[in-house]
Amino acid sequence: QVQLVQSGAEVKKPGASVKVSCKTSGYSFTNYGISWVRQAPGQGLEWMGWIGASIGNTNYTQKFQGRVTMTTDTSTNTAFMELRSLRSDDTAIYYCARDHNGRLDPWGQGTLVTVSS
Amino acid sequence: DIQMTQSPSSVSASVGDRVTITCRASQGISSWLAWYQQKPGKAPQVLIYATSKLQSGVPSRFSGSGSGTDFTLTISSLQPEDFATYYCQQAYSFPITFGQGTRLEIK
Numbered sequence: 001q002v003q004l005v006q007s008g009a010e011v012k013k014p015g016a017s018v019k020v021s022c023k024t025s026g027y028s029f030t031n032y033g034i035s036w037v038r039q040a041p042g043q044g045l046e047w048m049g050w051i052g053a054s055i056g057n058t059n060y061t062q063k064f065q066g067r068v069t070m071t072t073d074t075s076t077n078t079a080f081m082e083l084r085s086l087r088s089d090d091t092a093i094y095y096c097a098r099d100h101n102g103r104l105d106p107w108g109q110g111t112l113v114t115v116s117s
Numbered sequence: 118d119i120q121m122t123q124s125p126s127s128v129s130a131s132v133g134d135r136v137t138i139t140c141r142a143s144q145g146i147s148s149w150l151a152w153y154q155q156k157p158g159k160a161p162q163v164l165i166y167a168t169s170k171l172q173s174g175v176p177s178r179f180s181g182s183g184s185g186t187d188f189t190l191t192i193s194s195l196q197p198e199d200f201a202t203y204y205c206q207q208a209y210s211f212p213i214t215f216g217q218g219t220r221l222e223i224k
Binding site: 097101 | 149153162163167204206207209214215216217
């Protein structure tokens with residue numbers, strides 16, 4: 001079955017960077033995109049951006065432009081999201097999701113990133 | 118960016134009730150709308166996509182309708198496992214945007 005398995009929780013200091021991985025299985029990786037969505041504690045869902053797995057083209061929401069980089073490794077069917085210059089308000093659960101024409105399914109289990117001094 | 122506004126923000130209902138959640142887009146999005154269910158501590162799961170298409174494995178008591186700017190998610194007869202938070206999401210154009218969520222609570 002289709003699965004997306006994310007890397008484990010991270011604790012980072014303000015100003016640091018974090019790189020979250022999303023290993024996929026059970027489908028043809030290059031036929032879909034991957035969207036990244038985050039959820040701050042007790043808050044709603046916030047879409048961060050998208051990457052096309054076949055050629056690596058990206059679309060980032062303006063809020064994260066310049067701070068985020070999304071990449072893929074087609075040899076391991078894995079997507080990555082790196083967020084730089086972390087602030088306390090970046091504390092959130094970060095999700096990857098297979099993106100089929102905007103339908104996000106399935107989702108990874110989520111990665112908690114805590115930013116604290 | 119397209120703004121998605123859900124109402125109500127929260128609703129209390131009983132098992133067996135019919136519940137409707139609405140979602141309004143700030144501009145027309147054709148039928149590019151999906152609905153997600155999220156339970157505490159879990160990742161969201163898609164229920165409905167393309168406004169009215171039921172995701173495989175989702176019970177038929179869930180249904181979606183609408184077009185343009187106004188959309189609804191209906192649960193025909195609430196079951197105990199349906200108490201969760203629901204989000205609408207537009208897939209018409211980047212950036213993808215979500216509604217603020219509707220929390221469905223047990224009365």
